[in-house]
Amino acid sequence: MIGRLNHVAIAVQDLDAACAVYRDTLGATITPPLPQPEHGVTVVFVELPNSKIELMSPLGEGSPIEAFVARNPGGGIHHVCYEVDDILAARDKLKADGARVLGTGEPRIGAHGKPVLFLHPKDFLGTLVELEQV
Ligand SMILES: C[C@@H](C(=O)O)C(=O)SCCNC(=O)CCNC(=O)[C@H](O)C(C)(C)COP(=O)(O)OP(=O)(O)OC[C@H]1O[C@@H](n2cnc3c(N)ncnc32)[C@H](O)[C@@H]1OP(=O)(O)O
Numbered sequence: 571m572i573g574r575l576n577h578v579a580i581a582v583q584d585l586d587a588a589c590a591v592y593r594d595t596l597g598a599t600i601t602p603p604l605p606q607p608e609h610g611v612t613v614v615f616v617e618l619p620n621s622k623i624e625l626m627s628p629l630g631e632g633s634p635i636e637a638f639v640a641r642n643p644g645g646g647i648h649h650v651c652y653e654v655d656d657i658l659a660a661r662d663k664l665k666a667d668g669a670r671v672l673g674t675g676e677p678r679i680g681a682h683g684k685p686v687l688f689l690h691p692k693d694f695l696g697t698l699v700e701l702e703q704v
Pocket residue numbers: 579606609611613624634635637638647648649651672673679680681682686688690691692696697698700
């Protein structure tokens with residue numbers, strides 16, 4: 571069901587400092603910061619030849635990454651995002667298998683303008699999983 575790895579996300583408190591690490595120290599190409607108010611984060615993508623790293627910091631009140639960043643003040647890997655062809659079919663299969671789909675259970679538009687859903691980390695080996703329909 572899952573296809574390519576779309577991105578690995580790293581949550582940080584200070585997005586500028588995180589960008590400096592990837593741009594200046596690691597020599598990567600990064601995109602400009604993109605506020606995602608519906609998701610409560612500001613994101614920057616690090617463009618790699620075979621995938622992407624999503625650097626993100628909390629935006630606004632009640633950000634879903636607030637608690638994670640408080641627990642990991644120096645930053646930490648937050649989620650992995652896999653591509654799927656049909657996000658509703660994937661969701662329905664996962665729900666039937668007992669996986670917890672987060673939020674309302676309805677896909678929302680993510681940072682790439684495509685529908686995304688999140689799956690509870692406790693159901694996937696301690697790793698928060700994002701699905702993106704491509
Ligand atoms: C823009 C878009 C895009 O790419 O297009 C994005 O990525 S937006 C990316 C931001 N959006 C999201 O993450 C949306 C989905 N996420 C959520 O709804 C939330 O972050 C939850 C996954 C429900 C966690 O929320 P929160 O940390 O407030 O809950 P909590 O403190 O009660 O944590 C419950 C348990 O889950 C664990 N836990 C929490 N976040 C975790 C994570 N990222 N990875 C692994 N485990 C995690 C906690 O340690 C805790 O375990 P213990 O009970 O053992 O202590």
